[in-house]
Amino acid sequence: MSPAARWLAGAALAAMLALGGCAPFASHGPDAPSGTQAGEVPMLRLPPASLGRTLQLQQQITVQYPSPQGEQTRDLLALLEADAAHTRLAAVAGGQVLARLDWDGRDLRVTRAPWAPPELLPERILNDLQLSLWPVAAIQAALPAGWRMEASAGLRQLRAGDEVVAEIRYPDARTTLFAQHRDGYRLTIRTLQEQGGAR
Template sequence: MQRLILTLLLSLLLAACASTRMPTPLVQLPTLQLAPSALPQPVQLQQRLQFRFGSHQRELDALLEVDAEQVRLAVQAMGQTGVRMVWDGQHLEQTRAPWLPPQVRGERVLDDLQFALWPAAAIRAALPAGWTLQETDGVRSLAQDGTPWLVRDTLPDGRVRLRNLAEGYELVIESMDMGQGQE
């Protein structure tokens, strides 16, 4: 009887773990891999990130620095660094914590970051055929054949919301400028 209960509990646990996996994306978003120098001015931001996927929600903290040479990003959860990334325009180096889920891909994080912050002209130049970038009334959307798959807008309180409709997640970003002497 104990074996049966143990087997049943293990089966339920495995089923629960399997159900929290991210499904296959509806469409493969293009990679941007934009040069750090394509951002017109250096950026130093401390960010609070609210990540939502289905019924799961997490709050993360991030430190972002961008200059003409590199993009540097560190993301923390509960005081522990989950990932550190450095992008020089050619190579992405990342250091990941063992507890970070494999679905959190540095390449996707970099693409989301560049979609949110880089100039529209730089993004358009990197898009493959069939993809378009539109900006209307503060809303930026990346679309394939007229269907938006990645949307960035600004909420009334000034936070930025990024909705990845292809992979089914939403990210709300609150930023604090850490730059010295910047307006």
């Protein structure tokens, strides 16, 4: 299981047990972009203002990942606030906060509950969040050579050469399906409550 899948699964599991999505992903594809280590998936750190709107979201995240025991599924609640100055995310389980992230375009601040697993990867959560929500033009401008973001109605694909590394689908206005093919995990993100400015 990949580091991100371990974090997301471990976060949900640890919280459920206690209370009742930084090392980049290493990958093995042949199309390594210049400026990264061989096959490494680039990590986005887009300025909050590049989102171009404000958001307040409450989202249910279901994580699916492979394991020796077969496919595993875990759930957690994410609270997202984004404006021109900050991107903030809280992971919640059992009514208590498991971890918080605050990104102001310069510094990434993370706090964890004592029971949070050591695999917690805030940079990967921020990256997947920005791949899903930020404008395609802002994502494309931040990608290194050899990488690109392709978008069509209801679909985004992060590509390294001809390889589809990650795929994001939007089957309806409140659902995001995120598949990270290199690392084998999938996220189903359902928006429960939303307040946000115009796109």
